[in-house]
Amino acid sequence: MINGQIRDKEVRLIGEDGEQKGIMPIKEAMRLAQEAELDLVKIAPKAQPPVCKIIDYGKYRYELARKEKEAKKKQKTVEVKEVRLSPNIDTNDLNTKVNNAKKFISKGNKVKITLRFRGREMAHVQQSKHILDDFAELLKDIAVVEKQPKLEGRSMSMVLTEKR
Structure with missing residues (x-):
């Protein structure tokens, strides 16, 4: 979930450089993300409260895809x-x-x-x-x-x- 899709009242926020910002209302977290011109992405939805991070979502998706591709490269198929x-x-x-x-x-x-x-x-x-x-x-x-x-x-x- 990113930006407006997040429906929780409070979230634990991690800044763009990886430091903990603490627990805050979702509106405050959205404001910080917009100021940094980045996206607010929910990375741990099961946590109490959910963990969100301020990152560039496109870059985040690219990194995930690259890690997946790297993992596939290392696995060996047995014929x-x-x-x-x-x-x-x-x-x-x-x-x-x-x-x-x-x-x-x-x-x-x-x-x-x-x-x-x-x-x-x-x-x-x-x-x-x-x-x-x-x-x-x-x-x-x-x-x-x-x-x-x-x-x-x-x-x-x-x-x-x-x-x-």
Whole structure:
């Protein structure tokens, strides 16, 4: 709330240079703000009495937006990368997939390993679970299993994340 939108009888006022002006009626606070050719902005509405500050409102909004943008810049988004395997994968192919997963994990991403079954391969689902276990075993030095292997339709998947 700014200027005329403030409906409280008394407010605690902070001057434009940050010093406490004390508790005063709203009309007195408005007069001081107008003399300084600045806005009266309510910064702590829940306080008793509410806290208002004499500042340039446009500059205040700009500062808030800049702080928000700065906070967004620092946060990191974690992507989930997927590595697909088949039940009859050979050792060298598995090692290649493990190396790809290592790259993803070292960049800070999560890796979803999916073992896809086609046609008659569905009859050997339990025998193929060891492939996912081997995969996790090969990456145990840099990754931990976040989500255990689970069969979902025609694919079995698990999720690995970086060790903390």
